[in-house]
Amino acid sequence: MVSTRNEKLENELNNYKNIQLRESIRMGYNDFAEHYASIGLLSHALKFYTSSRDYLTIPIHILEMCNNIIEISLEMDNYSNINTFILKANQVVASPEKQMYMNKFTAVSGLMHLKNSQFKQAALKFLEVPFDIAPKLWSFIAAKDIALYAGLTALASFDRNDLKSKILENQNFKNFLELEPQIRELIKAFYHSKFTNCFEIMANMQYDLTLDYFLSKHVSTLYTHIKNKAVLQYCSPFLSIDMHQMAKVFDTTVETLEEQVVSLITDNQLDARIDSQNKVIRANTTNERSQVYAQSLQLGKEFQQKTRFMLLRSKMIQSGIYLKADRK
Amino acid sequence: MDALLKDIASKDDKTLLNIMKAADSRMLAEFTSDQSDPLSLISPEKGIAYLYILLARIRSPNNGNLVHHLIQFSLFCKFSTGVLKLVNQDLFDLVQILQTRLPPDVACMIIVNIACRWADRKEVPLTLASDLAIRLCLEGKYYRLATKLLDLPITYLSEDYGVDASNFLLYHYYGGMIYLGLKNYEKAFEFFSITLYVPGSIVSQIQIEASKKLHLLSLITNVQNIFPKQLPPGSQKAITASVSAYSSFVDAFNSGSFRNIQNAFTDHSQTFSADGNLGIAKQCLDAFASWKIMQLTKTYITLSLSDIERQLGGSIEFIQPLNIQQKLVKMIKNGQIYARIDAKEKIIHFIDQNTISPQKELDHQLDSIMKLGSQIIEFDKKVGKSKAYLTNSKSDYQMMSEADEMFN
Numbered sequence: 001m002v003s004t005r006n007e008k009l010e011n012e013l014n015n016y017k018n019i020q021l022r023e024s025i026r027m028g029y030n031d032f033a034e035h036y037a038s039i040g041l042l043s044h045a046l047k048f049y050t051s052s053r054d055y056l057t058i059p060i061h062i063l064e065m066c067n068n069i070i071e072i073s074l075e076m077d078n079y080s081n082i083n084t085f086i087l088k089a090n091q092v093v094a095s096p097e098k099q100m101y102m103n104k105f106t107a108v109s110g111l112m113h114l115k116n117s118q119f120k121q122a123a124l125k126f127l128e129v130p131f132d133i134a135p136k137l138w139s140f141i142a143a144k145d146i147a148l149y150a151g152l153t154a155l156a157s158f159d160r161n162d163l164k165s166k167i168l169e170n171q172n173f174k175n176f177l178e179l180e181p182q183i184r185e186l187i188k189a190f191y192h193s194k195f196t197n198c199f200e201i202m203a204n205m206q207y208d209l210t211l212d213y214f215l216s217k218h219v220s221t222l223y224t225h226i227k228n229k230a231v232l233q234y235c236s237p238f239l240s241i242d243m244h245q246m247a248k249v250f251d252t253t254v255e256t257l258e259e260q261v262v263s264l265i266t267d268n269q270l271d272a273r274i275d276s277q278n279k280v281i282r283a284n285t286t287n288e289r290s291q292v293y294a295q296s297l298q299l300g301k302e303f304q305q306k307t308r309f310m311l312l313r314s315k316m317i318q319s320g321i322y323l324k325a326d327r328k
Numbered sequence: 329m330d331a332l333l334k335d336i337a338s339k340d341d342k343t344l345l346n347i348m349k350a351a352d353s354r355m356l357a358e359f360t361s362d363q364s365d366p367l368s369l370i371s372p373e374k375g376i377a378y379l380y381i382l383l384a385r386i387r388s389p390n391n392g393n394l395v396h397h398l399i400q401f402s403l404f405c406k407f408s409t410g411v412l413k414l415v416n417q418d419l420f421d422l423v424q425i426l427q428t429r430l431p432p433d434v435a436c437m438i439i440v441n442i443a444c445r446w447a448d449r450k451e452v453p454l455t456l457a458s459d460l461a462i463r464l465c466l467e468g469k470y471y472r473l474a475t476k477l478l479d480l481p482i483t484y485l486s487e488d489y490g491v492d493a494s495n496f497l498l499y500h501y502y503g504g505m506i507y508l509g510l511k512n513y514e515k516a517f518e519f520f521s522i523t524l525y526v527p528g529s530i531v532s533q534i535q536i537e538a539s540k541k542l543h544l545l546s547l548i549t550n551v552q553n554i555f556p557k558q559l560p561p562g563s564q565k566a567i568t569a570s571v572s573a574y575s576s577f578v579d580a581f582n583s584g585s586f587r588n589i590q591n592a593f594t595d596h597s598q599t600f601s602a603d604g605n606l607g608i609a610k611q612c613l614d615a616f617a618s619w620k621i622m623q624l625t626k627t628y629i630t631l632s633l634s635d636i637e638r639q640l641g642g643s644i645e646f647i648q649p650l651n652i653q654q655k656l657v658k659m660i661k662n663g664q665i666y667a668r669i670d671a672k673e674k675i676i677h678f679i680d681q682n683t684i685s686p687q688k689e690l691d692h693q694l695d696s697i698m699k700l701g702s703q704i705i706e707f708d709k710k711v712g713k714s715k716a717y718l719t720n721s722k723s724d725y726q727m728m729s730e731a732d733e734m735f736n
Contacts, residue, residue: 278630314707
């Protein structure tokens with residue numbers, strides 16, 4: 001049946017080529033590509049969509065072609081191709097259709113950043129997607145997915161102020177959040193520092209998220225980022241914190257919490273030290289003056305040493321003292 | 329001899345030098361007519377006379393006991409700037425004779441003192457006696473004595489003193505070894521580093537050996553880049569190719585994994601041993617454990633000793649034969665960490681570093697930077713007046729004027 005369909009499409013394409021009708025040839029290539037895409041031969045589909053490039057007549061055709069190639073490339077996990085065609089679409093003369101396609105491609109850019117674990121950029125891109133484009137998005141990225149991806153990447157990368165201004169007060173994004181109430185509750189719980197509730201929702205969602213095509217590889221990293229941010233947010237107003245109490249809030253053991261806090265201190269994210277004996281975290285009261293003194297002294301020392309060596313080297317050159325090959 | 333003693337009192341330095349050089353060595357080795365020792369009659373500050381009489385006496389078969397006079401000479405002799413260059417070779421001859429005639433400890437002390445006399449002026453020159461003195465101290469393990477000379481950084485280099493690049497390299501290489509013996513790793517690093525500043529398009533074996541030690545010392549002193557910008561890329565490539573075992577040990581260290589470090593140490597220990605660097609490599613392992621403990625001070629205020637052992641993991645082996653408490657006590661004594669140990673409860677309390685502003689230290693540093701600045705200005709002036717610079721700039725100037733004329 002597949003071969004019959006192949007033959008039919010091939011005959012049609014040859015006919016169009018013989019009569020030299022550009023639009024028909026383009027349609028012929030697109031039909032061929034759609035056929036291959038439907039039977040899973042994505043590389044063939046991509047080849048035929050790419051071939052249709054030579055028969056494009058009006059700007060909308062360019063946008064359609066870019067859209068088709070981006071869709072196939074996403075399925076093939078070929079992100080370098082996607083970037084090229086987003087740029088190509090951007091060069092088309094401005095029109096309402098172009099705006100619609102570019103909005104669709106913004107979501108794709110978000111996916112590209114997500115793929116590269118650039119969570120903040122991904123979140124910003126997803127937030128740019130207007131809600132009215134939602135019905136026109138592709139089958140593999142629905143409007144509720146935008147809410148999910150934007151919500152999680154924003155939680156992992158935005159500070160508290162950004163969460164408020166860019167997520168909770170964002171009228172456009174509120175519409176997306178209505179489609180995914182769990183994410184809305186998660187963000188609110190995080191923003192209001194209700195971490196027990198926040199981690200409970202995260203635990204409930206985790207299994208589903210691991211089945212998501214675009215998100216599955218990043219779930220554990222995103223969760224670690226969110227949990228670390230929660231610790232930082234929890235610690236920020238305190239001079240000292242009882243770790244037993246904090247472990248209860250975070251629904252974890254004191255030992256696990258200590259490990260997490262140690263890694264945050266080691267990465268210079270948290271400016272505090274742990275009183276391991278009494279299980280208390282104490283914020284550091286940094287003496288900036290002494291730090292500046294120490295840095296100045298170190299810099300001065302290095303400068304002096306290097307200058308002295310350079311002066312010595314210049315004197316050696318001046319006196320003709322340098323390494324010569326032994327003629328023996 | 330009586331007449332000569334009268335001349336010593338009355339003649340100026342240059343005339344006296346000519347007289348002493350022309351004098352018969354047998355006559356210089358004689359006593360006065362009333363059988364007094366001329367060295368007891370003249371002051372060692374009369375450097376020229378004292379030197380030539382000492383040389384003549386030491387070369388003669390019946391020279392008696394000269395140690396007292398040699399010590400006097402080494403401590404108090406004085407030469408004017410111009411004269412020092414003229415007596416340089418004879419002074420070095422004296423040093424070489426002392427090296428073979430006296431017991432090593434006495435010879436070292438006298439030679440170091442004489443080498444310091446060269447340095448006892450506005451400039452500190454590198455002389456043939458400098459690297460000899462440091463080598464003798466290194467062989468005899470008189471490390472503290474050597475620092476008397478090493479603490480005076482070289483500021484003057486001239487072929488007038490008969491030195492070449494190898495003397496410079498040896499002096500600083502031996503100096504680095506002395507500081508290694510004293511466990512002053514920063515100074516050792518500084519001395520080995522200087523060897524890489526010697527100009528030239530070829531690489532000396534001394535530089536390669538110094539680079540091996542620099543690789544290991546960089547782990548103890550926590551310095552990232554050991555190669556100066558001025559080192560030609562070709563030389564750097566040649567040195568890097570010769571120190572591959574050391575580079576891979578450094579890489580293992582930077583990975584922060586105890587197992588990688590241990591494996592690299594086992595793999596390359598034969599190379600380290602053959603190069604005489606096994607001791608420093610072992611110090612690096614100890615430094616890794618110290619570094620891990622120092623990191624803990626940034627993270628914890630109190631920690632039990634058993635927790636520290638747990639945090640150190642496998643690297644606890646590196647502090648042997650000490651136990652964790654002994655290691656911590658040693659680090660506190662060396663000022664590596666600020667802490668108090670509660671020996672009864674087996675808990676360590678990390679305390680904040682003393683935050684008194686180091687005003688004196690800053691003033692001292694500013695002072696030395698200003699001195700360095702004036703040295704650079706002085707050197708710049710000298711270069712500006714030098715024949716080579718003037719010839720080159722003159723030819724450039726001529727070319728520019730010719731070009732101007734062509735356009736006009």
